[in-house]
Amino acid sequence: MPDGTLKTGLPPAFTFSQSSLQDYTDCARRFQLRYMGQLHWPAVETEPVLENEHRRQEGQVFHRLVQQHLIGLPAERLTPLANTANLSHWWNNYLQTNFKMEGAKKITELTLSAPIGGNRLMAKYDLVATLPGGRALIYDWKTYQKRPRDEWMAARLQTRVYRAMLVVAGAYLNGGKPYEAEGIEMIYWFANTPSDPARFPYDTTHFKSDWQTLTGLIQQISNHQHFPLTDDDKKCAYCPYRSYCNRGIQAGSAEGMEETLFNGIDSTFEQIAEIEY
Numbered sequence: 001m002p003d004g005t006l007k008t009g010l011p012p013a014f015t016f017s018q019s020s021l022q023d024y025t026d027c028a029r030r031f032q033l034r035y036m037g038q039l040h041w042p043a044v045e046t047e048p049v050l051e052n053e054h055r056r057q058e059g060q061v062f063h064r065l066v067q068q069h070l071i072g073l074p075a076e077r078l079t080p081l082a083n084t085a086n087l088s089h090w091w092n093n094y095l096q097t098n099f100k101m102e103g104a105k106k107i108t109e110l111t112l113s114a115p116i117g118g119n120r121l122m123a124k125y126d127l128v129a130t131l132p133g134g135r136a137l138i139y140d141w142k143t144y145q146k147r148p149r150d151e152w153m154a155a156r157l158q159t160r161v162y163r164a165m166l167v168v169a170g171a172y173l174n175g176g177k178p179y180e181a182e183g184i185e186m187i188y189w190f191a192n193t194p195s196d197p198a199r200f201p202y203d204t205t206h207f208k209s210d211w212q213t214l215t216g217l218i219q220q221i222s223n224h225q226h227f228p229l230t231d232d233d234k235k236c237a238y239c240p241y242r243s244y245c246n247r248g249i250q251a252g253s254a255e256g257m258e259e260t261l262f263n264g265i266d267s268t269f270e271q272i273a274e275i276e277y
């Protein structure tokens with residue numbers, strides 16, 4: 001698709017999210033195609049197609065099961081719905097994990113948003129567990145086949161957006177008092193490796209730096225006229241926009257996918273979740 005035919009302006013009242021910012025950070029053209037051109041899933045992301053589509057659906061069902069359990073449905077009623085090998089494995093791992101949330105108020109599928117620069121940023125959480133004393137735990141369930149490194153998870157826009165947004169917009173969960181960053185921790189729980197979550201505490205220094213970075217990133221996107229293709233063509237093998245960019249027809253294999261390439265896949269899954277909530 002020639003550059004000149006692509007839209008360059010954001011849709012009216014566009015709200016940024018961690019997945020759109022991650023898309024931009026991975027590849028400015030992917031952001032343009034997905035959010036400005038509003039082109040969705042024109043090509044498969046990974047081979048084998050059916051297996052990966054099935055896995056994506058299992059991830060969605062797993063999120064729904066956990067959400068229903070957390071709002072009070074008994075496990076016995078939900079267990080029959082974990083009716084594939086992956087779902088059953090993840091669900092058993094979830095039921096056997098002590099998340100240490102005694103005394104916490106659990107808020108599932110919470111959406112927070114706040115103005116940032118001249119725009120808005122939102123975060124959609126799997127679970128926020130609030131505790132006395134101005135503490136809050138942000139949980140996010142991941143059904144990755146392989147557990148990524150902590151360094152990779154720490155650098156994700158999700159880790160930065162979710163913690164910062166709770167500081168900026170979470171006061172109503174804390175009796176009207178804004179959370180101090182020091183009271184917040186983000187925990188990625190991996191359904192395949194349940195005893196090895198990735199934990200990210202927070203502090204004011206990191207919050208200030210995150211908010212500044214996010215503000216700068218959003219300003220940069222808003223003022224951009226040119227959205228170049230990524231130089232790292234490894235990312236293209238797992239991107240649904242390959243045909244628009246003349247970056248090949250064949251989808252990459254899930255087996256050969258490196259950690260650094262989860263982003264395109266993950267953001268599509270999270271984009272679906274953001275639309276669904």
Ligand code: SF4
Pocket residue numbers: 027028029030031033229230233235236239240241242243245247
């Ligand atoms: S195919 Fe490559 S260049 Fe095109 S949007 Fe996807 S990642 Fe970017």
